Amino acid sequence: MDIKLSQCFIAVDDHDKALAFYRDVLGLEVRGDVGYEGMRWVTVGAPSQPDVNIVLEPPLADPNATAADKEAMAELLAKGLLRAVIFSTDDCDATFERIRAAGGEVLQEPVDQPYGVRDCAFRDPAGNMLRFTQPRG
Numbered sequence: 001m002d003i004k005l006s007q008c009f010i011a012v013d014d015h016d017k018a019l020a021f022y023r024d025v026l027g028l029e030v031r032g033d034v035g036y037e038g039m040r041w042v043t044v045g046a047p048s049q050p051d052v053n054i055v056l057e058p059p060l061a062d063p064n065a066t067a068a069d070k071e072a073m074a075e076l077l078a079k080g081l082l083r084a085v086i087f088s089t090d091d092c093d094a095t096f097e098r099i100r101a102a103g104g105e106v107l108q109e110p111v112d113q114p115y116g117v118r119d120c121a122f123r124d125p126a127g128n129m130l131r132f133t134q135p136r137g
Helices: 015-025 067-078 092-101
Strands: 007-011 029-036 039-045 053-057 084-088 105-112 117-123 129-135
Touching: 015 029, 015 039, 015 053, 092 105, 092 117, 092 129
Parallel strands: 007 053, 084 129
Antiparallel strands: 029 039, 039 053, 105 117, 117 129
């Protein structure tokens, strides 16, 4: 049996700001943009990984959710408590400089970790933590 990652989800509160970050800063390609019942899902992915998709979705993508649940999810998103994604890169320092120069909110400058990677971290426009790791050789 062969199991592979197909897609993952990142909650965003403003798809246009998210696109400006994920597409324009990170260089991911837009693969889909779908609206349904007042919500929007945008699918992006790395050109080098055509079979892995990241879906940028509303914080609570359930049309039957209560107003209180939607508000609670929005509050968690604003605090940066919903998602964390780890990307790999072949040059952590160059990736860091590109994202910082584009105005990315720095959480951690590049550092060698004791578990064998060099990594850095940012927040996306919705508050999600994104880490960028480079294996140390």
